[in-house]
Amino acid sequence: MxxxxxxxxxxxxxxxxxxxxxxxxxxxxxxxxxxxxxxxxxxxxxxxxxxxxxxxxxxxxxxxxxxxxxxxxxxxxxxxxxxxxxxxxxxxxxxxxxxxxxxQAVELYPEALEVLAVLASRYRLGALTNGNADIYKTEAARFFDFAFLAEDVGASKPAPDMFLAALKHCDLKANNTIHIGDSPEHDIQGAQAVGMYTVWMNPAQQAWPGGESPHRVITNLRELPEAIASIAAS
Incomplete structure (x- = not known):
């Protein structure tokens, strides 16, 4: 894999x-x-x-x-x-x-640019959002190959449409992809339903609400490269 x-x-x-x-x-x-x-x-x-x-x-x-x-x-x-x-x-x-x-005047987490730079040197990066935030209006724009909004595909996560649109755009299979998000339902369950690997962003260290667990859990973006590497290695 x-x-x-x-x-x-x-x-x-x-x-x-x-x-x-x-x-x-x-x-x-x-x-x-x-x-x-x-x-x-x-x-x-x-x-x-x-x-x-x-x-x-x-x-x-x-x-x-x-x-x-x-x-x-x-x-x-x-x-x-x-x-x-x-x-x-x-x-x-x-x-x-x-x-x-x-x-659109968001403030990235302090470690975000450093982590994204590392990941962008190894993988393609895409943004999938139910909202109207625009990654291309942020300092992280240069690291992203594409971005889809629910408005673009006509369905919000956890519906499969946005995840499948990303796979089609990159001509990849689900098991070549890891999705990172903070919502157990919209991000983790939605991505896993189409066969993607998942990393749950959980800075508040909340208990998992139930259902199929994410493949990895992080509390800070600095933990993400290692989490991704461990998924790939496994």
């Missing part, structure tokens, strides 16, 4: 997503308060969540399109507030642009 491809989840695997998401939500809110008054002021976290859940039920076709889902939410918030279709559409796109700028 030869390991040729390493695929990565992004959020909470190569960086902590929470700081960027908090900044992005705040920037979006400030834009709405300034440019679309009446849209967001009366919503607290609970009522906004209910608004989003209702929207998700009415637009199930957007379940794997997180960017379009957010734009639709922004659009409908403005329409409910009395803005015209044109104003709401323009405002949704502009508010989302503000959100995405901060969303």
């Amino acid at each position: 030869t390991i040729s491809l390493i695929t990565f989840d992004l959020d909470n695997t190569l960086w902590d997503s929470e700081p960027a998401l908090i900044r992005a939500d705040q920037a979006q809110r400030e834009w709405l308060l300034q440019h679309r008054p009446g849209t967001i002021e009366h919503h607290d976290q609970s009522s906004l969540w209910e608004f989003k859940k209702d929207l998700w039920k009415r637009h199930p076709q957007l379940s794997h399109h997180v960017s379009q889902l957010r734009i639709q939410t922004l659009y409908e918030l403005q329409r409910v507030a009395g803005y015209s279709e044109e104003e709401a559409q323009r405002g949704a796109e502009q508010a989302f642009k503000v959100f995405l700028e901060q969303r």
Whole structure:
């Protein structure tokens, strides 16, 4: 067996997503308060969540399109507030642009670039994410051969579509590939279901929730080259 491809989840695997998401939500809110008054002021976290859940039920076709889902939410918030279709559409796109700028301003884990440089010298690297993070907007861009979003393939992990798209793109079999991610369900179970080897990124040292165990577990990216080497050797 030869390991040729390493695929990565992004959020909470190569960086902590929470700081960027908090900044992005705040920037979006400030834009709405300034440019679309009446849209967001009366919503607290609970009522906004209910608004989003209702929207998700009415637009199930957007379940794997997180960017379009957010734009639709922004659009409908403005329409409910009395803005015209044109104003709401323009405002949704502009508010989302503000959100995405901060969303992409992630801070890689301190050891990430060093580890990725080592791995990229030995394997092809790919990114597989359910979100709208863009590896090519980060300092790690130069190490990655490709990136797929759930929006690209029309299905989110743990569905097999994204994993299979990576294998097809590289013309490889599943047992030539190792997937690294933080989610037991989306990353580990999803990748193993198509026959990939897996490494669970578990910095909080949580207990495995059950089901087929990952092939290796790491708590820091510095442990990853050794974990990959041990899988290949076995």
